[in-house]
Each structure stands twice: as structure tokens, then as C-alpha cells.
Amino acid sequence: MLLEVDYERWPHNADFEASLHQKYMPDKTRSNYVPPKSRGNAAEAYALSPIKVEGRYHLAPEHHNPMEMHATTVIVEEDGTFTVWDKTQGPQSVQTYLTSALSLSKDQIRVLNPYVGGAFGSGLRAQHNVFLAVLAVLAVLAVLAVLAVLAAKMLDRSVRVTLTRQQMFTHVFRPEAVMDIALGAQPDGTLQSMIVNGVTDTSRFEHNMENLVIWGLINYKCPNAMADYKVAPRDTYTSSDMRAPGAATGVNLFEMAIDEMAYACNMDPLAFRLHNYSDIDAMHDMPLTSKALKKAMHEGAECFGWQNRPMAPKSMREGRELIGWGMATGIWDAMFSPTSARATLTGDGRLHIATAASDIGTGTYTILAQTASEAFGIPIEMIDIELGDSTLPECPTEGGSWTAASAGAAVWLACQSLREKLFKVLGKSGNISVWLTEGLSNNTTVLQDGFLQGADGNETLRLPLSEAMSLTGQEKLEVEETAKPGLRGTISQMRKARFTHSAVFCEARVDEELGIVRVKRLVNAVAAGRIMNPKTAASQVRGAMVMATAMALHEESLMDERVGRFMNHSFAEYHIPSHADIPDMDVIFVEEQDQEVSPLGVKGVGEIGMCGTAAAIANAIFHATGQRHRNLPIMSGN
Amino acid sequence: MRQFSYSRPNTLDAAQRIPEHTRYLAGGTNLIDLMKSDVERPKHVVDLNALSMSQIEERPDGGLRLGALATNADTAAHPLVRERYPLLASAILAGASPQIRNRATNGGNLNQRTRCHYFYDPDMACNKRSPGTGCSAKGGRNRIMAILGTSESCIATFPSDMCVALAALNATVNLTGPEGERTVLLRDYHRLPQDTPWQDNILRTGEIVTSIDLPPLSFASHHTYLKIRDRQSFAFAIVSVAAGLQMEDNTIRKAFIAMGGVGTKPWCVPEAEALLEGKTPSLSLFHGVAERLLQGAVTDRDNAAKLKQAPRVIIRALSQAAAGTPQSQTQKNTF
Numbered sequence: 001m002l003l004e005v006d007y008e009r010w011p012h013n014a015d016f017e018a019s020l021h022q023k024y025m026p027d028k029t030r031s032n033y034v035p036p037k038s039r040g041n042a043a044e045a046y047a048l049s050p051i052k053v054e055g056r057y058h059l060a061p062e063h064h065n066p067m068e069m070h071a072t073t074v075i076v077e078e079d080g081t082f083t084v085w086d087k088t089q090g091p092q093s094v095q096t097y098l099t100s101a102l103s104l105s106k107d108q109i110r111v112l113n114p115y116v117g118g119a120f121g122s123g124l125r126a127q128h129n130v131f132l133a134v135l136a137v138l139a140v141l142a143v144l145a146v147l148a149v150l151a152a153k154m155l156d157r158s159v160r161v162t163l164t165r166q167q168m169f170t171h172v173f174r175p176e177a178v179m180d181i182a183l184g185a186q187p188d189g190t191l192q193s194m195i196v197n198g199v200t201d202t203s204r205f206e207h208n209m210e211n212l213v214i215w216g217l218i219n220y221k222c223p224n225a226m227a228d229y230k231v232a233p234r235d236t237y238t239s240s241d242m243r244a245p246g247a248a249t250g251v252n253l254f255e256m257a258i259d260e261m262a263y264a265c266n267m268d269p270l271a272f273r274l275h276n277y278s279d280i281d282a283m284h285d286m287p288l289t290s291k292a293l294k295k296a297m298h299e300g301a302e303c304f305g306w307q308n309r310p311m312a313p314k315s316m317r318e319g320r321e322l323i324g325w326g327m328a329t330g331i332w333d334a335m336f337s338p339t340s341a342r343a344t345l346t347g348d349g350r351l352h353i354a355t356a357a358s359d360i361g362t363g364t365y366t367i368l369a370q371t372a373s374e375a376f377g378i379p380i381e382m383i384d385i386e387l388g389d390s391t392l393p394e395c396p397t398e399g400g401s402w403t404a405a406s407a408g409a410a411v412w413l414a415c416q417s418l419r420e421k422l423f424k425v426l427g428k429s430g431n432i433s434v435w436l437t438e439g440l441s442n443n444t445t446v447l448q449d450g451f452l453q454g455a456d457g458n459e460t461l462r463l464p465l466s467e468a469m470s471l472t473g474q475e476k477l478e479v480e481e482t483a484k485p486g487l488r489g490t491i492s493q494m495r496k497a498r499f500t501h502s503a504v505f506c507e508a509r510v511d512e513e514l515g516i517v518r519v520k521r522l523v524n525a526v527a528a529g530r531i532m533n534p535k536t537a538a539s540q541v542r543g544a545m546v547m548a549t550a551m552a553l554h555e556e557s558l559m560d561e562r563v564g565r566f567m568n569h570s571f572a573e574y575h576i577p578s579h580a581d582i583p584d585m586d587v588i589f590v591e592e593q594d595q596e597v598s599p600l601g602v603k604g605v606g607e608i609g610m611c612g613t614a615a616a617i618a619n620a621i622f623h624a625t626g627q628r629h630r631n632l633p634i635m636s637g638n
Numbered sequence: 639m640r641q642f643s644y645s646r647p648n649t650l651d652a653a654q655r656i657p658e659h660t661r662y663l664a665g666g667t668n669l670i671d672l673m674k675s676d677v678e679r680p681k682h683v684v685d686l687n688a689l690s691m692s693q694i695e696e697r698p699d700g701g702l703r704l705g706a707l708a709t710n711a712d713t714a715a716h717p718l719v720r721e722r723y724p725l726l727a728s729a730i731l732a733g734a735s736p737q738i739r740n741r742a743t744n745g746g747n748l749n750q751r752t753r754c755h756y757f758y759d760p761d762m763a764c765n766k767r768s769p770g771t772g773c774s775a776k777g778g779r780n781r782i783m784a785i786l787g788t789s790e791s792c793i794a795t796f797p798s799d800m801c802v803a804l805a806a807l808n809a810t811v812n813l814t815g816p817e818g819e820r821t822v823l824l825r826d827y828h829r830l831p832q833d834t835p836w837q838d839n840i841l842r843t844g845e846i847v848t849s850i851d852l853p854p855l856s857f858a859s860h861h862t863y864l865k866i867r868d869r870q871s872f873a874f875a876i877v878s879v880a881a882g883l884q885m886e887d888n889t890i891r892k893a894f895i896a897m898g899g900v901g902t903k904p905w906c907v908p909e910a911e912a913l914l915e916g917k918t919p920s921l922s923l924f925h926g927v928a929e930r931l932l933q934g935a936v937t938d939r940d941n942a943a944k945l946k947q948a949p950r951v952i953i954r955a956l957s958q959a960a961a962g963t964p965q966s967q968t969q970k971n972t973f
């Protein structure tokens with residue numbers, strides 16, 4: 001079947017610069033949009049400031065490009081329902097999308113994504129492939145409507161739509177951005193005024209928004225500040241969230257300006273940041289649940305050897321290379337979303353955990369198993385984790401670094417509740433040993449390593465879970481719990497702000513004559529509350545630092561505005577770092593106790609590594625060469 | 639991918655009797671990609687891998703013969719290449735990735751096609767891909783495009799690293815075809831686009847590259863392959879320079895230079911090379927050579943930076959060659 005398409009040619013604009021003239025504030029803002037809040041009189045304070053820095057900073061558009069391309073497989077089951085295997089960060093959001101787009105009910109569509117080969121935000125919303133795959137099935141069914149009975153049988157095979165790498169450049173991307181930043185300070189380095197005006201691009205048919213301009217206003221003490229944010233429409237697909245949306249752009253570009261101001265005040269960049277350190281959310285004038293950024297700055301600086309840094313740019317050299325040391329701070333939301341989880345204890349004594357979370361390669365299976373093991377008192381080998389299925393208990397789409405805190409809390413709660421249920425059911429059972437009867441009645445029984453035993457730790461009197469289950473006379477015990485901020489939490493969420501923080505240090509080497517930049521060392525000290533698993537957490541931070549290195553030096557989607565198409569649509573010409581581009585990276589997690597931020601004290605680490613790292617690299621290039629580059633990526637020849 | 643017929647002849651003779659719309663397959667690292675992108679649409683693919691053309695052997699004149707089917711990896715690692723032609727080994731190692739070099743062949747390297755974004759996108763006008771449709775690289779996103787040897791109809795860069803070194807070594811290419819055997823200079827193998835950009839080289843229908851000959855003069859002690867790219871590995875050159883000098887008591891007796899990343903073919907200017915002969919190395923001399931090499935360069939929307947960078951790369955490369963301190967392709971921290 002060939003389709004002929006006729007279309008009318010309308011004038012278009014795909015040029016970001018040109019679209020800036022049409023920038024606007026959408027009538028309806030995105031639900032997670034945080035409007036910038038001004039304080040003092042920034043314009044006047046800026047005019048009166050003896051030291052001023054002003055500039056336009058720019059970030060090129062980037063595409064997520066996870067290793068695994070977007071793909072969907074649809075299977076028509078015998079009962080006429082659809083099973084959809086999709087690459088997504090949220091199986092339940094894809095289910096919702098499909099039910100509303102195709103007028104189907106929830107029980108007609110099941111979406112599965114047990115394993116996801118990376119996403120970085122490209123899987124937050126349903127992409128072309130899902131719609132096309134399901135539509136293809138429906139189209140065939142429609143054609144065969146007359147033979148409805150035969151339809152399912154005739155479609156005795158799955159339908160799959162896979163995007164090519166080239167097509168991965170036809171959907172979501174990190175928006176191109178400009179930020180006009182003006183900073184005013186006293187000669188002693190005290191910030192007097194911050195003015196931040198930022199614009200990101202969106203399509204003509206949707207208003208994608210980012211929290212671009214707020215980060216400096218939140219993170220720095222400064223009596224006068226104002227910010228403005230707009231979106232600029234161009235005739236492309238809609239930009240969207242990509243790892244640390246808003247902050248990856250806004251924090252890095254702002255931290256490049258802060259570095260300029262530190263130098264304008266002739267102050268060490270770290271000392272300048274400490275001098276203007278805010279202990280509160282300075283934009284909302286709100287206390288924080290915690291902010292161990294000072295500790296991160298000190299520990300990071302010590303690990304890096306920052307104290308030996310000469311202030312003057314272009315003062316270190318080895319062979320033909322200039323050496324520069326730069327730093328920046330990072331900040332990202334510490335979010336928590338209501339999440340449900342189910343915990344089931346089966347007759348064989350195994351614990352089954354289920355929630356509709358997605359593991360996009362971050363290690364969610366691992367940390368949820370760890371959480372369940374600790375919460376229930378059972379070895380990890382006896383736990384099965386089930387994720388990535390729209391039929392499982394509700395879990396928000398994976399993203400925003402909230403999964404560890406949210407799904408972790410739900411699993412914790414479900415495990416505790418299941419243990420209580422087990423004890424209760426056992427207590428009512430007539431045929432248990434005396435020691436256990438006593439222990440359960442006076443609350444001294446504990447569940448540890450998969451055994452019920454007394455608090456005294458007497459190992460001769462202990463009962464394995466499988467035997468405990470047979471004593472209950474039930475095939476399985478099951479609970480489902482939902483973790484919510486709760487009453488106290490809700491109040492705290494209104495009264496306190498919550499963020500992760502980081503301090504990033506970089507050594508860059510620059511062959512000035514040839515314009516070649518090498519990142520030689522990166523140290524990232526992160527304050528992210530409780531770290532569930534240092535290995536998987538450090539891996540996430542390192543991954544983000546690689547991505548941020550690309551933001552600083554490599555990644556750029558090249559728009560040919562004549563046709564509205566990104567032209568370098570392959571990995572040959574869209575450059576992500578090769579191994580040779582990435583140095584040894586040190587990730588430090590500093591101690592940060594925070595009982596308020598989320599039930600488990602977890603803040604999440606998926607995105608913080610993006611925030612600040614690109615600026616630290618750009619600032620190191622300045623320190624090496626004495627030249628400021630305000631456009632990212634900084635490529636050879638610039 | 640479109641359907642095609644596939645054959646794997648056992649003799650050169652059979653490989654040369656081909657129907658229209660045939661492409662030869664060697665390593666496949668470029669052809670298969672292009673077929674998947676719908677840029678190459680051969681009706682017939684003739685696989686050359688059953689032919690024995692992978693030898694690397696010494697020549698009676700003291701030179702070396704590289705079989706067309708020898709892989710890039712085997713060539714760069716061959717003891718005679720490493721010892722006598724380190725310039726070639728260095729250039730090969732500067733290109734692609736180990737995985738690709740393990741598959742890619744020497745003959746295939748000569749015949750690889752441009753990496754122009756517009757050539758790779760079948761929806762865009764491109765005279766090289768679809769003759770007569772126009773050149774959308776002109777006025778488009780052309781940071782990677784050529785500044786030398788361009789024409790109104792094409793500004794696509796020839797992307798090879800290896801061929802730049804072969805040009806600097808003044809290698810010759812041995813061909814065999816229905817009309818018999820012939821030998822051409824590597825420097826004459828690739829064509830300027832002019833008004834027929836779809837013809838990348840001088841190969842005739844049914845003609846096959848059988849081997850490449852390296853002359854005895856190998857510049858083993860005074861050479862460099864200096865490559866500037868957008869990341870430190872696995873990227874095509876923005877500017878690259880292969881330089882070979884024959885030195886005698888700090889005097890340059892013979893000089894060969896070729897450039898990559900800037901031209902529509904490996905870029906050589908005999909007049910620029912002549913400037914060096916009989917002279918003592920100096921920055922001002924190299925500066926003059928750079929000026930001559932880049933004479934006639936034309937930049938477009940995004941690629942003016944190449945003209946700024948190229949002289950610096952030329953001067954550095956010549957300095958390295960004269961001093962006998964070539965760029966290492968494995969130690970990424972030395973430039």
C-alpha cells in the first residue's frame with residue numbers, strides 16, 4: 001500500500017537567533033515550572049556596582065542519543081488486548097498515552113519495559129515509535145474488521161517499529177539556549193546584583209519550558225536579583241527534557257559568569273563562592289532541608305589540590321600545553337513523588353517486590369533489592385524485583401533523580417508492613433514454638449538474614465522464612481503500600497526547599513596554537529543525602545560527568561535552518577566523547593544527614609553530575625589560556 | 639536496505655565481468671553504512687574477499703607493496719611498515735577505531751566516500767549522490783567541508799587519513815580492469831569534483847585496485863602525521879598534515895607534504911614542496927610553505943576556521959618532521 005501525500009508549502013523559521021524576536025511566556029506553564037522571583041532592585045544595584053560582568057552565554061542543542069534506539073513491539077493477545085513492549089522511562093505513562101490517543105481502556109493495553117538501554121529523558125514521553133506500532137496494528141485490524149474473528153489469528157505475529165539512529169534526531173532534544181547574565185559586585189567580592197534573562201527554544205505547536213534562570217538566584221546570597229524566562233518558537237519538533245533539564249544549561253552557563261566575576265574581583269573562584277554562600281534558598285527566602293555544599297567544596301578542593309592553584313591565568317604550562325584549573329558548583333532538585341510498591345512473601349520463603357518503576361541502566365533493581373533486604377531482614381539472594389510493567393503498583397515515570405528516593409521509600413514501607421503482617425499472622429497461628437510465641441507477644445522477635453529469631457541472637461532458636469510460611473497455612477502473604485510525603489512531610493515541603501549540591505574541579509590542558517583541549521582530571525564532590533549504593537551512585541555521577549564533558553567540548557546538533565533539519569544525524573558526525581577524551585574521574589560523596597528530604601533521607605544522584613561539570617571545564621580553559629568562551633560546546637578553531 | 643544480488647568470485651577475471659549498478663565489497667565499513675542509509679543503492683554487490691590480495695611484500699627496488707585486501711590494522715602493525723613507513727602507520731592509526739581498522743582494507747580506504755552531511759541524507763540535494771540535484775552543503779552546515787579543490791557543484795571533503803600519508807609518500811596504485819593493468823600515482827587517483835562530483839576517482843567500470851606500491855624513500859626519520867579533530871579519537875580530520883622530509887646536515891633535500899580534511903582530495907602542491915628543498919628548517923620558511931599550500935582556498939558559511947587553523951597545523955607538522963619528533967597516535971597527550 002503506497003501513500004501519496006500532498007502538502008502546501010508555508011514559510012518557516014528554524015533559526016534560533018531569528019526566533020528570539022518572537023519569544024514569549026506561555027499562558028499555561030508546565031506543572032514543574034518554577035517562576036523566577038526577584039528581590040531588591042537589581043537594575044539599580046547593578047548600575048551602582050563598581051564591578052560589573054555582563055555577557056551572552058549560549059548552549060547548542062543536543063540530542064539524547066541513548067545507545068539503544070527507541071523501539072516498540074506490539075503483540076495482539078488471544079483475548080484481543082495489546083501487549084506493548086516499549087523503550088520508555090514510564091510504562092504507565094505510555095499506557096495512559098495510548099488509552100487516550102486510541103480510545104482504549106486500561107485493561108486493553110499492557111506496557112512492558114523491564115530493561116531499558118539508556119534514555120536520558122528521551123523516554124519521558126511516548127515517541128513516534130509507540131504510536132506508529134500500535135497504529136499499524138489497529139490499521140490492520142480495521143482493514144480486517146469484516147473478518148474480525150480472524151483478525152487476531154491473522155495477526156499471529158508481532159508488529160515492531162524501530163527508529164534508526166538518523167530518526168533519533170527527529171524527536172526530542174535539549175533546547176538551544178541563550179542566557180544574558182549581568183552581575184554586579186563590590187571590590188571585596190560581595191555580590192550586589194544578579195540579572196539573568198534566558199530563552200530556550202520550543203516548537204510552534206507545544207510550549208516546552210525549562211527551569212533555566214533560577215539556579216543562581218537560589219544558590220547565591222545577593223540582596224538584589226531578578227530573572228526573566230521566555231521560550232522562542234521555531235518550526236522543529238518540540239525540545240524536551242534531557243538529563244538535568246534547565247539546570248544542566250542554566251547552572252553551567254551561570255557558573256561560567258560567576259567565574260568571570262570572581263576574576264573581575266581578583267578573587268579565587270572558590271573563595272568567591274564561599275564569600276557569597278547562601279545557607280538558604282535565597283530566591284524563595286526559605287530554609288533548606290540540608291546543604292552540605294561547603295563540605296563538598298572543601299573535600300573536593302582538597303582531593304584536587306586546589307590550594308596550590310596560581311590565581312593568574314596562563315601561568316601553568318607543560319611542554320606545548322597550557323594547564324588550567326577551574327571549578328564550579330552544581331545544584332539540582334531533590335524530588336520525591338508518591339509511589340506504590342507491593343511486597344509478597346511466598347511459601348518458599350522468597351520475597352517478591354513489584355512496582356512500575358523503570359530501571360534505565362541506573363541500578364534501580366539493585367538498590368531496591370538492597371532496600372528490601374535491609375527493611376525486611378532477608379538476604380538479597382532471596383529477593384525478586386519486578387519492574388517495568390504497567391500492571392504493577394503505581395510509580396511515577398523514572399526521571400528527575402526521584403526514583404531512588406520515591407520507589408525506595410515505597411519498597412521500605414511495603415517491607416516493614418509485610419513483616420508486621422507476617423508476625424501478626426504467625427502470632428495467631430496455634431502451632432508455633434514457645435520461644436516464638438513469647439517473642440511475638442512481647443515484641444522481641446526479629447527477622448534477620450531470612451530467619452525469625454529472638455532479639456538475644458540465640459541461633460539455636462530460629463526459624464527460616466519458608467517454615468514460617470508453612471506455619472501460617474497460607475500460600476503467600478502480600479501487602480501494597482504507598483509512600484507519600486505525609487502530613488509532616490507535606491508541611492515540610494511547603495516550608496523548606498530541597499536540593500542536591502556539588503562542587504566540581506577540573507584540570508584542562510590546552511594546546512593554544514592548535515586549539516586542542518584535553519580534560520586531564522575531574523573531581524566531583526557531591527552532597528546528595530543518603531547514598532543507597534556507592535558503586536551505582538558514583539557510576540551515575542561519572543556518567544553525567546562524561547555527558548557534561550561532551551556538553552563543554554563536543555555535542556552539538558547542527559540545524560540547517562533552510563530545511564529545519566538537524567544535519568549531523570549519525571554518531572560519525574554527532575560527537576560524544578571517546579575513551580581518549582575522558583580522564584580519570586574522582587567522585588566523592590560527602591556526609592549529609594537529611595531526615596526531612598525524603599523518608600529514607602535519599603536525594604537522588606542521576607542528574608547532579610551534569611550541573612557544574614561543563615562550567616568547571618570552561619573555567620579551566622580560561623585559567624589555561626586567559627580567554628573566555630561563552631558558547632558551549634567549545635570546539636577546536638574557536 | 640534495498641534488495642541486491644550478491645556474488646563472491648574466486649578469480650580477478652570473474653570479478654571484472656560485472657553488470658551495471660555493481661559495487662565491490664571489501665571490508666564493508668563504508669559501503670554497508672551507505673546502503674543502510676539508502677545513499678548507495680547497488681543492484682549487485684560483488685565481494686572481493688575470496689581473492690588473494692592481502693599480501694604485504696618487499697619490492698625489488700626496496701619499496702613495499704601493500705595488497706588491496708590487507709586490512710588497515712594489519713598494514714599499520716606490519717613490521718616493515720612500522721620500521722620503514724612509520725608515517726603511514728601513524729596516519730592509519732589516526733583514523734577510525736580499532737574495530738573498523740580490523741575490517742577496513744587498503745583498497746577500500748582509497749574508495750571510501752565523503753562524510754558530507756548532505757551526501758549522507760538522501761532527502762537533500764547532492765550532486766555527488768544524485769547528479770544534477772545541486773549542492774546543499776554550500777550555504778549549509780559545512781564546518782567539516784573542504785576549502786581547497788571545491789567547485790560550484792561540490793565542496794565535500796575526501797575523508798581518508800591513510801591516503802594523505804600515501805600522497806606524502808608518493809605512492810602508486812596498481813589497477814586491473816577489462817582493458818588491462820595500469821599504474822597511477824596516488825596523487826592522481828582521486829579527482830577534483832569540478833562539474834562531475836559523482837566521480838570520486840579515475841576507476842573505470844570493472845577496474846579493481848589490486849595493490850599500492852610505496853617507493854623506497856620512506857622518510858622514516860623525519861616525518862609526522864598531525865591530525866586535528868573534534869575529539870581525540872574516532873573522528874574525521876578537521877585539518878591533517880602528512881609531512882616527510884629527507885634531511886642532510888639540517889638541510890632539507892626532499893620534501894613531501896599532503897593535507898587532509900581541507901581538500902576534496904588528498905591535497906598536494908608540488909610548488910609548496912619545492913620551496914623546502916635545499917633550505918634549512920625555520921618557522922618563516924614553513925610559514926611560506928603554508929601560504930603556498932593554502933593558496934586559492936575558498937571558505938563557506940561554517941568552515942572559515944579551517945583556514946585559520948591549517949597554517950598552524952602545517953607549521954607544527956613541518957617542525958615535528960624536521961626535528962624528528964612525530965606525533966604519537968597512541969599517546970593522546972602529546973601534540
